[in-house]
Amino acid sequence: MEKFINEFGYLALMVGTFLEGETAILTASSLIHRGLFVFPFTALAAFMGSFTSDWIYFLIGHYNGKVFIAKRPNLQPRVKPVNDFFHKHKLQILFSYRFLYGFRIIIPLVIGMSGLKPISFLFYSVVTGLIWATTITTTGYFAGRLLDLEAKNFEENIFLIMFCCAAVGLTLGFVIKRVAMRNVGVEPIQK
Numbered sequence: 001m002e003k004f005i006n007e008f009g010y011l012a013l014m015v016g017t018f019l020e021g022e023t024a025i026l027t028a029s030s031l032i033h034r035g036l037f038v039f040p041f042t043a044l045a046a047f048m049g050s051f052t053s054d055w056i057y058f059l060i061g062h063y064n065g066k067v068f069i070a071k072r073p074n075l076q077p078r079v080k081p082v083n084d085f086f087h088k089h090k091l092q093i094l095f096s097y098r099f100l101y102g103f104r105i106i107i108p109l110v111i112g113m114s115g116l117k118p119i120s121f122l123f124y125s126v127v128t129g130l131i132w133a134t135t136i137t138t139t140g141y142f143a144g145r146l147l148d149l150e151a152k153n154f155e156e157n158i159f160l161i162m163f164c165c166a167a168v169g170l171t172l173g174f175v176i177k178r179v180a181m182r183n184v185g186v187e188p189i190q191k
Contacts, residue, residue, distance in 0.1 A: 009037060010045040017049030021104060022136060024049070029140025034150060039137060047133035050098065054108045054125050061112020069113075075106075083110050090114075094124040098132035102174070 009028065016024025025046040028037050060068055069079050082103065086093050093100075094116075097107045111121060 010041055013037075013042065013045040014049035014052075017046045018053045021050055021053075022101065025133065025136045026140040026143070029137040030144025030147075031150075032137075032141045033145040039141065043130075043133040043137040046137060047129045050132065051125060051129045053104065054098075054129070057105050057108035058112040058118075058121055058125070061109040061114075062116075062118065063112075065109055065113035068109075078106060079110060082106050083113070086110050086114060094121075095128055098128045 013024055013028045016028075025042070028046070029039075029042050031037055032039055032042060069075055086107070093107065094111070097103070097111070100107060
């Protein structure tokens with residue numbers, strides 16, 4: 001794994017934060033104390049991956065969001081509560097959306113559909129993305145140092161780590177979704 005990290009570490013981190021986010025950055029940043037990553041480059045790579053992801057979904061929402069949602073009836077019930085919540089708490093969402101786990105596609109999509117100008121979203125996405133990347137990188141660094149993690153820890157326990165990260169992420173996403181839906185007066189959809 002160390003050879004892979006030396007060759008593709010920051011690129012893999014960018015792809016990981018583009019696709020998932022917290023799991024990738026926590027894994028990489030927990031290895032900073034071992035010298036496998038460098039703090040500023042880790043935070044920057046994480047920022048770039050998440051920034052790219054946010055902008056793709058924002059632009060889809062901005063230029064084609066209403067048509068995109070109209071063609072996907074299964075997304076419509078999920079978008080309405082998020083849209084209502086966004087309009088009710090616009091400023092809070094714009095400054096905190098990167099930290100709302102489980103909404104990494106829908107929030108930038110809704111922000112794009114809201115009519116917010118791209119230059120305004122650029123400001124919020126840069127500020128929020130840098131705060132998010134720095135905060136999560138710092139958290140991962142201290143966790144890795146405290147637990148004295150090594151690359152081989154991840155190699156030997158990759159499935160357990162993935163399961164735990166997924167469980168934590170799903171739990172956080174579920175709780176945040178319940179709170180958000182309750183705040184806009186919508187009961188969650190039962191399947």
